[in-house]
Amino acid sequence: MYDPTRLAALVAVAEAGSITRAAERLGYTPPALSQQLAKLEREAGTPLLVRHHRGTRLTGAGELLLARARRVLDELEQARHELARLAGLSGGKLRVGTFQTAGIHLLPPVLSAFRRAHPDVELTVSDHEPPAGIAAVAAGRVDLALTHGYQPAEPVQLPSAVSAEPVLVEELVLVTAPGHVLAGGSARLPLSELAGQPLISMAPDHPPRQGVEAALARAGATPSVLVPTPGYALVCALVSAGLGVAVVPEMVARTAATPVGTRLLEPGNLRRTISVVHRSDEAAPAADAFRALLRGAFGRASQQN
Structure with a gap:
């Protein structure tokens, strides 16, 4: 019988694309998560993952087990939900x-x-x-x-x-005014390409963002406008008006009320x-x-x- 914890690990790796990102999502260290996956492979009797320089992908057997794992985990969630209902809510x-x-x-x-x-x-x-x-x-x-x-x-x-x-890990992406030169192309944009770009600095003094702000500064992005509180709607509006570029969570870029161009960054290690x-x-x-x-x-x- 497969351990649900190990099945959840397989699902997390499939969704995150790497053991490191999946470990962060689940609250494990990468070695601990690797051990769980190794045990699952022994239980399955076949390799489930292929590791490469950009992350991890599933084998054919891994894809097969992934579909079943999601069904099992969904059923367990439903059971927890029904038991909570029985608890007298x-x-x-x-x-x-x-x-x-x-x-x-x-x-x-x-x-x-x-x-x-x-x-x-x-x-x-x-x-x-x-x-x-x-x-x-x-x-x-x-x-x-x-x-x-x-x-x-x-x-x-x-x-x-x-x-x-x-419960959710998302990449930070570049947002620009529509038609901006950096928004063109489907390949990831190296962070070094932000050197000299006017940056809408997103909460530069806000503790949760300080590490991201430091990474952008090291890449050479030049603060153009400072937004001291984390107001994503305002940041995207300023970007849309051509006052600079910004780096925001992917969800924010997808749901921006003002038109913006988006681009994935390389490396993809800026996350929320x-x-x-x-x-x-x-x-x-x-x-x-x-x-x-x-x-x-x-x-x-x-x-x-």
Whole structure:
């Protein structure tokens, strides 16, 4: 019988394209994740992955098992959801914290699914710009919160009794005015090509973005306009008006309200990880049921990237 944890590892590697990115998504170290995958290959009796200089791809056997693994994991998520319903979620409250991007583009369908399953649970949604949602969970002001972190960056130290579960990893991409010379072509743009480009500097003093800002500075991008708070809609509007280029999460680029050109960057190691944080020292059936729905919804969003 295959271990669901190892099946989840296979799915994560298939979606992330490399063991390193999958390990970050799952909260493992790359060696630990490699061990899980090696055990799965021994269970399967055949190689499931081929490693190459740009990452990892699945073998034919790996693709076959991947399809089955997704079905198994979906069934387990459904079982968790149904068990949570049996736990008596017929009242009470669920307080959800979120940041703007996730609140607009990812949270509404999850809230709708939760309301359909548990119509008697009172829902409250509040805005907490990362990393403020972590403090809100620790203080008991919300039951769980969506937050994010960027790579490269210093790891965030979580308060005791607060746990974080990564649910979506996305690349940061270049956005430009429509027709900009850097937006042309389908190949990834080397980061060095940003040298001398006027940059809409995205929250240069914001701790979660400082590592990314440093990487852009090393590449030679020249700050043109500083946006001290993480307002992606404003950044994309300034880019669209031709005031500079910017590097934003892929989800932001896809959903920009103003027209922008986009380009993947090389290397693709500038990323944002969206996580849900919650207290791990107390029973919370409503929060557990909501996190199960989040995993399914964010997993589908990841597959569409």
